[in-house]
Amino acid sequence: MTCRQVVELMTDYLEGALSGADRARFEDHIAGCDGCRAYLAQLSTTRRVLSKLADEPIPADLQVELMKAFQNWKSTIKG
């Protein structure tokens, strides 16, 4: 496998979608290639940054409004 092929298989590898033989060849390549190891590490950092986007706090006014809606809903089910 060349680096050019390996970079295109990285998601398949991470998702566990490679055949046993391809997985072994992929791992063999990675073990001996600084560039591809760095690329794989960059992809994992990329995923870490992406997951950070989920941390956006809910605006206070929206939260208040939604909690009111929940209380209204609650009163209808209890009623």
Added chain:
Amino acid sequence: MPISLARVGEGTFDSELEALKAGDEAAFRALIERYHGPIMRLAMAYVRDRGVAEDVVQETWLTCLRSLERFEGRSSLKTWIFGIAINVARSRRRKEARILPFASLWRRDDSDRRRPTVDAKRFGADGLWSAGPSSWSGLPESTVLGNETLQRVKEAIDALPAKQRDVITLRDVAGLSADEVCGLLSISDENQRVRLHRARASVRKMLEEYLR
């Protein structure tokens, strides 16, 4: 209240769902806090404008409340919520599209095709790196996860073709599993992986340029 047979057959018990149905305010508060960011990112994939995206978030939760009693827990609560968010966002986009000249909506989207995601110039004729990526391990966390970086990543997601935006947002921002995303978007495993791969590669490329 009769016990739902479908539920018993499944053998799973979602305590969060039970708490919600019982009117537990703390459970609802925890949900709207936890999923606000992911649903915002998802909404921004459809409507672009922050104010409109917040409307989508609000409408998503109101729809959840209206449908909650009928929800039997056949999918996970999380998958159910994101399914509703996608429907709300899509219908909102259709409304917006009638008003705005939103050319990108009709842009050709070839996201399901496998294409090289790294510039061919980075490799030699032998297919090995000629200009390999540098390590980011020496960069401070405050740079890698800083607000400026996060803003760039948001912009990079917004610039992706719609099919890739959906998948990367659901997988990497919202943290849904591959199976959940395939089910929600009605796409094959293969298409899910190809879209995810291309989307991650685009975001990585932007980061490489930005963190250089």
